[in-house]
Amino acid sequence: MSAVTRTDAGRDLEAARQQAILAALFAADRAGALAAVSGARIRGSSGALAAGLGAYRGNGLAIAERALQATYPATFDLLGESASSAAAHLWRAEPPRSGDLADWGGGFADWLAAQPSLADWPQLAGCARIEWACHRAARAADAAMDVGSLALLGTHAAESLRLRLKPDVVVVRGAAGFHRTWLDASGREASAGPGAAAPSSPDDRLEHADGVQPTSSTEAVVVWREAFAPRVEPLAPAWAEWLDSALAGDALPLLLAGSPEPDLETTLAKLISRGWLLDILTTEDPA
Amino acid sequence: MSVRDISFTFADARPRFGVGLRHPHYTDFAEAATLPDFVEVHSENFFAPGGASRALIDSVRARCDVSLHGVGLGLGSAAGVDPLHLERLAALVVRVEPLSVSDHACFARAPLPGETVPVHGADLLPLAFTSASLNILCDNVSRVQDALRRPILVENLSAYWAFEDDCFAEPEFLAALCQRAGCGLLLDLNNLVVNATNAREADVVAAARRFIDALPAAAVGEYHLAGCTPVESGPMIDDHSRPVSDAVWAVYAHALRVLGPRPTLVEWDLDLPPWAVLMAEADRAGAIAGGVSGESSDKGGSTTLSAVPA
Known part of the structure; x- marks a missing residue:
């Protein structure tokens, strides 16, 4: 047998041993774990094997839970x-x-x-x-808004422009009441999202947040980061669809057609005030 | 050539005394008037490309030297090192400019049966001490060092299994790794005690001393000290949840005498004590190292160094 062949065979044996041990760690039950690791040539008594297996599997579960x-x-x-x-x-x-x-x-x-x-x-x-x-x-990566890119709105046709949102912005959908469930479980107060009138009291805020889509079977929130803290706000359906479109990189005319606000200026103002807008690009710029 | 006669050295590192910096101590660290010589952070906790952790590591680095200690490379994995993990680590190394970069002599990645994409065990899984295993480890360490453009330190494990086909003693295996890959050894002294305990050695300190005596001094770049929960049955788990044990202090003193002073780090990961207690552990390490140094410069003298365990 050549040295190269011996080396490859040795590596294959180690790869098989490592695969067997990982299969044991992630096996559904102890019996399956013991079967998986039986060919790993672990030294010592069956008791030593079982004790080690218990230590590694227990550590994995503790890590998973934490x-x-x-x-x-x-x-x-x-x-x-x-x-x-x-x-x-x-x-x-x-x-x-x-x-x-x-x-x-x-x-x-x-x-x-x-x-x-x-x-x-x-x-x-x-x-x-x-x-x-x-x-x-x-x-998510730190990203500051490119204020200078707003100038493209005055120099390019809308057809050739698109918006880019910051990498931390995401729309999340769930069954009606899921936002409230999260608020209650996390001990937070609701804040009103785009498309909603400013609440006048904490109680109003909660009612308002719950009332964004009172008749729908699903609802949406937007999640983003403000300074170092994630924020969550309920979204009106029109805003949820519009943010999905913007996040997908749709061109500006499509965004204008589906705008949740009466005009682009108002939409942009809300994007900027929330800190969601990263920049404006031409459709020829790489994503 | 004996593995004790290696051609490079990590022994020039200035003795420093540090502590592991973990989340519950971030505020204490930020407000502390007196800082350790360095702090060690877990590299993976700072892989995020933005947000609070990135700002935090910058602020820590501004106050103190930092070592980056990884738990996720899986340097002995036959499936290789994850390129994305290595890319993230390389970016962090550039940002932090750490005193040292380290990970473990373990495996963590392999595809499950019937799959091709590796899973990660999220643990420090023991290597067989075979030639093939050594080749895999050397290749992966070399790849990491090439990517980082610096040598790394590789830490010995506390392991709950050994293998029937082991053909190296562990010190010999680690020395060969350092010689072939040009890396250093991060010698975890608590792991020696844990392994000796689990091997039911009659004298765990003596067993740990024998391990140290078999190492090439020039390859050792740092010491780790820790304590763990005593056990009545089953294996002792290296949980880093207690003060450094008397046995580990004794082994540390022996390492200082045989291998020499090195940067020394006190790890404490679970059931963390107040920051001051952790700092006191680092101070004790410094006192013991100072005492051993005094022994060396005062051979045959009458000075009694009560801080130095025999």
Whole structure:
């Protein structure tokens, strides 16, 4: 056998061993974990193997729970005692793909939404979607608005322009009441979003936020970062659709046609006042 | 050539005494009148391209030297190092200009059976001490050092498994790594004690000393000190939740005598004490190092150094 072949074979053996150990760590149960790791040539008694396996699997679950609780504090509170088992299920169903645990857990809302036992509580998955959006917004790249790019509005035809929003801005949709569920669970007060009159008191603010789409089966919020803190506001349906269009990079005429405000100036003023606008580009500029 | 005769050295690093800076202590650090010589942060906690963590690391760096200690590269992974992870680390290194960059002699990434995209175990999983494993580790460390344009330090593990086909003793494996890849060793002394405890060594301090005696001094670039929860049954878990144990202090004194002074970092990750307690642990490390240094310069003298464990 050549040296090269021996080296490749050795690497393949190590790759297989590592695969077996990771399969054991993410196995659904202990029996499956022991079966997965049986070919990894672990030294010592079966008791030593089991003790090590317990340590590694236990550490994984503890890490999963801590990571998920940090990202989804309100959803965890709502889940109560079942939060730990939810974290364990997600850990095994959707293992991390990155060495930065802050990247893990984005599938939690979909996983909650798929649970038959939670079918009559759709606001829970929506609450998780808000928290994931907040998590992402908190980590998004810093971006200051390019005030100079507004000059393009005076030098270019609308057909050749588009808006770009900051990387932390995202629209989140959920079952009616999901924003309120998140507010209650996170102990926050509602703030009014675009398309809504200014509330006059804290109580009015709550009623107002809940009342943005009182007859719809779904509702939307916008999440973005202000300084270092994620913010969440309810969105009127017209604004939600318009922000989706802007985030998709639609050209200005399309945005004007669907504008939630009577004119572009008012729309731009709201975008700028909220800190959502990054810049204005020509359609020839790279995205 | 013996692995103890390596051609480079990490021994020139000035002795410094630092602490791990974790989230509950950020305010204490910002308000502290007296700072450690350096603080260590976990690299991955500062990978975000924007937001509070980015501002925080800038403010920490403005006050103090920083070392970047990673837990996610999975340097021994046969699946290789994640290019995105390495890209993020490289950007952080440029931003922070750290005293040192380190990660662990472990694996973390592999595709699950039937899949092609690796999962990440989010843990420091033990390597078999085989030639193939050493080749993988050396290749990955070299790739990281090429990307970062600097040598890194690789930390020994506390491991709850060993393998039937191990063909190196761990010190020999680590020394060969340092010799071949040109990296240094971040010698975690608590891990030596944990491993000796889990191996049911009759004298864990003696076992840790033997490990140290087998290392090439020039390869050791830093010491980690920590404590962990005692156990009555099952393996001792390296949870960094307690003060540095007496056993680790004794092993530290031995390392100072045999390998020499190096930057020394006190880790405490769970059940964190007040900032002042953590700083006192770093001060104690400095006192012990000073005592050992006094022994060296005063050989045969009558000075009694009560701070120095035997």
